[in-house]
Amino acid sequence: MSPTAEAAGPPEARTGTEEPSASARIVQIRERIDEIDHALITLWQERAALSQEVGVTRMASGGTRLVLSREREILERFRVALGADGTQLALLLLRAGRGPL
Ligand SMILES: C=C(O[C@@H]1C=C(C(=O)O)C=C[C@H]1O)C(=O)O
Numbered sequence: 241m242s243p244t245a246e247a248a249g250p251p252e253a254r255t256g257t258e259e260p261s262a263s264a265r266i267v268q269i270r271e272r273i274d275e276i277d278h279a280l281i282t283l284w285q286e287r288a289a290l291s292q293e294v295g296v297t298r299m300a301s302g303g304t305r306l307v308l309s310r311e312r313e314i315l316e317r318f319r320v321a322l323g324a325d326g327t328q329l330a331l332l333l334l335r336a337g338r339g340p341l
Contacts, residue, residue, distance in 0.1 A: 284336065291337025306338070 255266040295305050311334055318326035318333075 284333070287333060288336040288339075291334075292339045295338070 255263040255270075257263050257266070298307075299305055314334065315327055315330045318330035320326070322329065
């Protein structure tokens with residue numbers, strides 16, 4: 241790869257390779273990656289809002305802010321599906337749902 245392959249040209253051409261068929265395939269794959277990232281961000285925000293609503297609803301009714309047994313189930317769900325990275329992801333998800341403590 242030449243030193244300019246990364247930075248030169250319009251954004252859609254910055255594929256990191258100058259080989260045309262590889263570059264075209266990378267552009268195509270990136271379209272789907274961008275769709276997935278958008279969905280992940282939207283779902284992340286929706287989950288955080290719902291989780292915060294549960295917390296507010298529960299506290300307003302005299303309940304606890306958190307339910308650690310439920311959090312353990314979620315951590316286990318992500319660990320089983322994704323391994324150690326899943327645990328880390330679930331910890332971030334749970335933190336996002338807590339909002340300011
Ligand atoms: C959303 C809830 O409240 C809290 C947040 C959780 C979450 O973000 O998944 C899980 C358990 C609770 O600590 C819930 O009880 O379902």
